[in-house]
Amino acid sequence: MTKYVLWGSYADDVLEKRAPHRQAHLDGLAKQKEAGVLVTIGPTKDLTKVFGIYEAESEAIVRELIEADPYWQNGVWTEYDVKEWIQAL
Template structure:
């Protein structure tokens, strides 16, 4: 998953950050989320999920407080094949 952050993300995310992190930790514990994080310039987010299908990942992204409150402004999912 590649996504974009809103302008002023560091200030705007504050009210939603703990709920966001709690949800990500639950996904990680369930084995669905492999890793996620921002680019160094905090303009984009990148995540790797291990899910049955794209719809499962969309549901996870769209239930995240960052998506629901406009911190993530857009996203796209690309199926990835691990070569090595």
């Protein structure tokens, strides 16, 4: 399967904005991980960017997962980009 990299941005008030949606977000990520589509995901230390690696049959599937996430739907993530990734090592 193809690997994809996610780069996205958080809202300026990320800590306050994410609080009511955090558990649903984490539960969804856990399901994606169990299904084998999510390899890893997390914020940068300064909480300005999110980085993730997905393994899926298409970019459209990855975008659907991102856009269904409570963080995207509630403005915690403000923008994102997905690129097909070639893992060299």
